[in-house]
Amino acid sequence: xxxxxVLPETAAVxxxxxxxxxxxxxxxxLWTLTMAAHVVPFAGAAMLLMWMQPLALPVALVxxxxxxxxxxxxxxxxxxxxxxxxxxxxxxQGAPAPAPAPEPERRSVGLLGDLVxxxxxxxxxxxxxxxxxxxxxxxxxxxxxxxxxxGARRRRAYCYCVxxxxxxxxxxxxxxxxxxxxxxxxxxxxxxxxxxxxxxAFAGATWRLRRRLPTEMRxxxxxxxxxxxxxxxxxx
Amino acid sequence: xxxxxxxxHTGHSTLAEWTPGDPAGVEAAVAAFRAELDRGYLxxxxxxxxxxxxxxxxxxxxxxxxxxxxxxxx
Numbered sequence: 512x513x514x515x516x517v518l519p520e521t522a523a524v525x526x527x528x529x530x531x532x533x534x535x536x537x538x539x540x541l542w543t544l545t546m547a548a549h550v551v552p553f554a555g556a557a558m559l560l561m562w563m564q565p566l567a568l569p570v571a572l573v574x575x576x577x578x579x580x581x582x583x584x585x586x587x588x589x590x591x592x593x594x595x596x597x598x599x600x601x602x603x604q605g606a607p608a609p610a611p612a613p614e615p616e617r618r619s620v621g622l623l624g625d626l627v628x629x630x631x632x633x634x635x636x637x638x639x640x641x642x643x644x645x646x647x648x649x650x651x652x653x654x655x656x657x658x659x660x661x662g663a664r665r666r667r668a669y670c671y672c673v674x675x676x677x678x679x680x681x682x683x684x685x686x687x688x689x690x691x692x693x694x695x696x697x698x699x700x701x702x703x704x705x706x707x708x709x710x711x712a713f714a715g716a717t718w719r720l721r722r723r724l725p726t727e728m729r730x731x732x733x734x735x736x737x738x739x740x741x742x743x744x745x746x747x
Numbered sequence: 748x749x750x751x752x753x754x755x756h757t758g759h760s761t762l763a764e765w766t767p768g769d770p771a772g773v774e775a776a777v778a779a780f781r782a783e784l785d786r787g788y789l790x791x792x793x794x795x796x797x798x799x800x801x802x803x804x805x806x807x808x809x810x811x812x813x814x815x816x817x818x819x820x821x
Contacts, residue, residue: 519789519801520817592821618758622813626793644797655821672821679787679816684756692754693815696791699799710820 518704530706539667542714553578589670589713590723592656619688640731645702649735654690660735668720671709753814780805788814
């Protein structure tokens with residue numbers, strides 16, 4: 512049996528360095544640095560303005576609003592990777608994916624259920640997301656993206672945009688369970704390769720991501736945090 | 748009984764079923780497997796909880812072989 516250790520899709524992004532724990536930490540720090548570069552000037556200018564002229568309070572408040580909203584926008588971008596794709600009626604190319612019929616949806620969820628354990632099945636029924644423990648951390652897999660909680664203190668969430676290749680016509684009509692199963696199988700076969708192929712949308716605080724997630728999806732994040740805890744305590 | 752399935756718009760379709768001792772069944776499964784590879788699908792098998800592998804040839808002994816489409820960064 513000829514098996515392939517490396518995810519074949521990595522060939523399409525051959526210029527990217529393969530993701531590992533060290534690279535994740537580095538990207539996380541760079542992300543924090545970038546956020547600081549966005550926030551500190553606005554917050555600093557607001558304080559300076561207030562010190563120089565207290566009557567400039569409205570302008571200072573606008574600056575502070577900018578300092579607050581920029582990280583929130585990035586967190587929203589991260590949370591969006593877990594939201595299901597917009598489904599409308601059958602559309603033309605570029606339109607939202609058509610809503611899958613109930614029977615294909617049921618079959619796809621059945622197949623996905625066969626791939627995961629009881630707890631993950633139950634979590635998927637509640638949240639539409641699948642929890643998958645990995646070597647890099649705990650993953651939450653959705654239809655068009657995945658979130659990795661990495662690090663011993665699992666404070667940082669890496670939100671990846673990754674989905675079934677939309678250039679394939681067959682990808683358009685896939686039911687939700689199949690979309691998740693595609694990502695799950697790829698993740699299980701080559702975790703670093705999966706993270707290499709995916710595009711990083713956000714790498715920030717888990718609490719910030721949680722606030723931007725729809726309420727019904729938050730139990731998946733909570734379960735992933737608990738899974739990370741288990742891994743950390745087991746590793747010690 | 749082993750199965751070759753493809754994830755598609757129906758949820759999934761069974762492309763072939765075989766037993767290792769049935770040469771005709773295996774031959775049909777291999778043909779279906781190669782046809783899907785030619786269409787750009789990738790073949791996966793589960794190798795235990797949380798583990799999966801890509802395969803380039805039909806693993807005759809595997810219980811379930813799943814054909815999937817490639818993924819890409821969004």
